[in-house]
Amino acid sequence: DAKTTQPNSMESxxxxxxxxxxxxxxxxxxxxIHWYRQLPSQGPEYVIHGLTSNVNNRMASLAIAEDRxxxxxxxxxxxxxxxxxxxxxxxxxGSNYKLTFGKxxxxxxxx
Amino acid sequence: DAGVIQSPRHxxxxxxxxxxxxCKPISGHxxxxxxxxxxxxxxxxxxxxxxNVPIDDSGMPEDRFSAKMPNASFSTxxxxxSEPRDSAVYFCASRQGSGANVLTFGAGSxxxxx
Numbered sequence: 001d002a003k004t005t006q007p008n009s010m011e012s013x014x015x016x017x018x019x020x021x022x023x024x025x026x027x028x029x030x031x032x033i034h035w036y037r038q039l040p041s042q043g044p045e046y047v048i049h050g051l052t053s054n055v056n057n058r059m060a061s062l063a064i065a066e067d068r069x070x071x072x073x074x075x076x077x078x079x080x081x082x083x084x085x086x087x088x089x090x091x092x093x094g095s096n097y098k099l100t101f102g103k104x105x106x107x108x109x110x111x
Numbered sequence: 112d113a114g115v116i117q118s119p120r121h122x123x124x125x126x127x128x129x130x131x132x133x134c135k136p137i138s139g140h141x142x143x144x145x146x147x148x149x150x151x152x153x154x155x156x157x158x159x160x161x162x163n164v165p166i167d168d169s170g171m172p173e174d175r176f177s178a179k180m181p182n183a184s185f186s187t188x189x190x191x192x193s194e195p196r197d198s199a200v201y202f203c204a205s206r207q208g209s210g211a212n213v214l215t216f217g218a219g220s221x222x223x224x225x
Contacts, residue, residue, distance in 0.1 A: 043216035
């Protein structure tokens with residue numbers, strides 16, 4: 001499995017932007033970069049994903065490095081409801097792909 | 112769609128008892144995953160199915176754990192006999208196809224073994 005590396009924790013203030021980094025130096029050409037988050041006492045939920053180009057949706061933006069060895073999840077204005085564990089995982093192009101999660105980044109948002 | 116449905120949401124049982132956790136994936140999804148989450152070990156992949164066939168069960172901790180997917184709309188994870196160290200939140204997730212497709216998780220089943 002291609003591995004990802006994330007900081008254990010990050011802290012932000014409410015209404016400020018947050019940049020959550022992820023390193024994936026062994027990414028293969030067919031791997032998609034997915035981000036999920038887990039709010040307290042809930043199951044993980046999808047945030048955003050991309051392959052090569054930067055992506056935007058209503059929740060966040062995903063910036064992918066040109067060499068694809070790293071990516072950054074951007075929350076444009078953090079709210080208290082964004083406090084969660086954020087996971088970056090690689091999902092390959094084939095259907096039989098083992099989806100394993102690392103420890104993720106615990107994001108704390110201060111009021 | 113109601114999403115991935117898991118039952119029971121909470122289960123408290125005594126050591127040695129059999130536990131069965133159930134999962135109904137999203138209709139049309141052909142891959143199903145069982146995960147276990149604890150504070151110490153995080154989110155661990157136990158087993159995953161593709162088109163109802165178990166593809167990789169290397170994450171199943173030991174023979175006390177078994178999983179089945181008799182059809183595309185139902186899967187079970189069974190622990191027999193249960194032990195206190197099995198206490199965890201068990202998540203089921205499903206997705207369709209490959210690559211770009213999103214993984215959708217259920218709300219989880221919190222198991223406590225006394």
